[in-house]
């Protein structure tokens with residue numbers, strides 16, 4: 598007899614929110630716990646940004662970015678225990694996390710041709726996830742997967758997010774980290790095409806006072822409730 602996890606219908610979970618709210622940590626853990634695939638859409642935007650920088654495309658020139666948007670081949674591995682990201686066959690998991698890429702990704706991701714290309718890729722990955730998928734980003738619930746079974750919007754105070762990030766960056770200045778987070782949020786929320794936004798039907802979870810374990814438990818419970826109601 599097949600296990601319950603095997604026979605459960607595929608479930609699509611969209612997790613959005615500003616930087617440092619815990620989207621990646623939560624999404625990976627929820628997907629691993631429930632036997633689902635996992636997609637880090639921020640890594641895809643970072644990957645195309647890395648390619649633009651490496652190929653000396655001026656990120657302040659939207660026309661140049663648009664003209665090059667279809668060139669790199671971006672491949673995402675969706676195992677939540679070992680998510681991967683390759684550009685033209687090169688493993689870029691490390692290079693996409695540099696300060697240079699982080700400071701330029703909002704400009705690249707605001708270009709409509711980039712969003713169209715990456716959104717198509719995201720939809721095709723989600724459609725081929727047999728057991729379902731947790732997809733995290735900024736516009737998953739609003740634009741990429743508007744019919745997702747469950748939409749979550751994570752928030753946390755800027756202070757909590759900066760403290761988490763500077764802990765991760767081993768002693769980085771908390772105020773500078775906070776300013777950088779807020780600057781990226783403002784750019785992502787303010788762009789014309791598919792900005793960072795909460796979908797009307799998303800469940801908002803403020804993680805400021807919650808441990809990561811509590812957030813994961815909360816989301817797992819919400820997924821199980823959705824599944825039980827189907």
Ligand SMILES: Nc1ncnc2c1ncn2[C@@H]1O[C@H](COP(=O)(O)OP(=O)(O)OP(=O)(O)O)[C@@H](O)[C@H]1O
Pocket residue numbers: 614615616617618619620621622623639761762765804807808809810812
């Ligand atoms: N509820 C929480 N309590 C404490 N630390 C947390 C919590 N959630 C996440 N963290 C920590 O905060 C840091 C940022 O989390 P994570 O990378 O998951 O955020 P994110 O929303 O995906 O950020 P970004 O959008 O910038 O990629 C990580 O070090 C993570 O372990």
Ligand SMILES: Nc1ccn([C@@H]2O[C@H](COP(=O)(O)O)[C@@H](O)[C@H]2O)c(=O)n1
Pocket residue numbers: 616638639640642643702703704706707733734735736737781785
């Ligand atoms: N759905 C998404 C996801 C991400 N972005 C852009 O990528 C940047 C990096 O995202 P991280 O989650 O890795 O921090 C982010 O600041 C956005 O500019 C996006 O536009 N849409």
